[in-house]
Amino acid sequence: MAESECSVFLFSSTSAAIRAEKLAMESDFKVKLIPVPRHLSSDCGVCLRCDSAEVDAIRSLLESSRVEWENVRRL
Amino acid sequence: MIYFDNAATSWPKPTAVPEAMSRFMLAVGANPGRSAHRLSIEAGRMVYETREAVARLFNLSDPLRVVFGLNATEALNLALWGILCPGDRVLTSSMEHNSVMRPLRALERERSVKVDIVRCSSEGFLDADDAEAALRADTKMIVLNHASNVVGSVLPVAEVGRIAREHDVLLLVDAAQTAGAYPLDMGAMAIDLLAFTGHKALLGPQGTGGLCIGERVQENEMRPLKQGGTGSRSASEQQPSFIPDMYESGTPNTVGLAGLGAGVQYVIDRGVEEIRAHEVHLTRGLIAGLVEIPGVIVYGGLDAEMQTATVSFNIDGLAPSEVGLMLDEEHGTMSRVGLDCAPAAHRTIGTFPVGTVRFSLGALSTTDEVDAAVEAVREIATGRAA
Structure with missing residues (x-):
């Protein structure tokens, strides 16, 4: 996945980020927990990287599972 | 013997419990939720898996509303000290452990909390009608053990839960003696707060336990017992205001939670x-x-x-x-x-x-x-x- 095609979901807690990762992987999205890139700011140190084309679908998944995130940013 | x-x-524990603890100590070992390297994330995943297993066992829909701590006593203290304010009224039974009675007596002394006690039978049973009759207009919470640690008598938690909802009272259940040994469903039994310990029928190690927080309890209604580092909102000197972080300051007993996860999984697999x-x-x-x-x-x-x-x-x-x-x-x-x-x-x-x-x-x-x-x-x- 090229950097320009990636986005990240930012969370306020690591627990929420890990829950999001598990839910996304169970739905076969290609995601990875990575350190928050230095040009972004977040309330916790990890964020969930995904394919930008899948942001909307992941957003719906997190909403339906009531996982809260702070922001979504394109890398 | x-x-x-x-x-x-x-005791003894299923062998999967010490094995999971050993695996954590030998192969992971990092601090969950503090750093972003692979071992920290792996430790975080392991804690999360235990949260999810506990939530599944008690039928709590959001695993992030499982707050970990040392034992049932700490969880009961969090709920009682966190929610009861000066002048509030609380109802309990005459079959309680000191993990409930001592915080209540301290709240009575220090916050003028009014403590009503409904009498149980000499066999250790509670009549739910007696509990309903003992409710007063200003009762804020009912706290009950699910089963007695002395004679094992099971109290009618689901019936009291229904009564609590009808009267708009919170129900806190001390499940120290039943979690893992007796079916517990927070939804069906109308339990708002469930305090559990990890080292009894959940078959985990000592030093693990927690509080499951139902949807009727809002974050701003329950103060944390302690403040400190959580790995989140690190730029702020104010305690975070979201679950579970706000109630989990300080590095957790991660090795213990690895063992608890294996214990809960044993209970789920065996049924x-x-x-x-x-x-x-x-x-x-x-x-x-x-x-x-x-x-x-x-x-x-x-x-x-x-x-x-x-x-x-x-x-x-x-x-x-x-x-x-x-x-x-x-x-x-x-x-x-x-x-x-x-x-x-x-x-x-x-x-x-x-x-x-x-x-x-x-x-x-x-x-x-x-x-x-x-x-x-x-x-x-x-x-x-x-």
Whole structure:
């Protein structure tokens, strides 16, 4: 996945980020927990990287599972 | 050797429990939720898996509303000190452990909280109608143990839960004696706050437990017991205001939670219903064996279906401590003797201040052990008579 095609979901807690990762992987999205890139700011140190084309679908998944995130940013 | 002190802490544990702890110590070891490297994330995933297993077992829809701590006592303190404000009124039963009674007596002294106590029967049972009758217009919370740690009597939590909802009162349940051994469904039983310990029937290690927070309790209604680092909102000197971080300051007992996860998974795989059926079967045999020994008095309802696998008894003419010592030294049988940290419960069943001898079985206990323990009591009681 090229950097320009990636986005990240930012969370306020690591627990929420890990829950999001598990839910996304169970739905076969290609995601990875990575350190928050230095040009972004977040309330916790990890964020969930995904394919930008899948942001909307992941957003719906997190909403339906009531996982809260702070922001979504394109890398 | 027969270990019949599972109500104090379960032993032995399924081998998966120490194995999971060893795996964490040898291969992961990092601080969960603090750093972003792979070992920290792996530790975080492991803690999350335990959260999810606990949530599944108690039918709580959001795993992030499982807050981990040291034990049921800490969870009860969090709920009681966090929610009860000066002048509030709380209702409890006469069968409670000191993990509930001591915080309530302290709240009475320090915050003028009004404590109402509904009387249970001398067998240790609560009539839900009595609980409803004891509610006052300003009662804010009901706190009940799900089952007595002295006689195992199961209290009607689901009925009280329904009553609590009708009267818009919060229900806090001390599930120290039932979590893992008896079906618990926070939704169906209308439980708002469920305090559990990890080292009893959930088969995890000591130093693990927590509080499950239902949807009726809002973050701003329950203050944390302590403040500190959480790995989140690190730029702020104010405590975060979201669950679970706001209640989990400081590095957790991650190795313990690895073991707890394996214990809960054992319970889920074997099935609480199956464990319950096994324990009912053993308890029925234990009660039947003890009641027919001359000079032995067995307390409680004497009905395995109505209680956990905890049975209290005395031998006429012998102090509980003498019986406990003979069981240990002459028969290799471990029991608990005395007041079980529950003076209120012993007053209710009429055994205060002497107390009882308590046998408590677990998921891994066997009929052979029950038979041998009954035989040991028979020898001690008969020796006494001769």
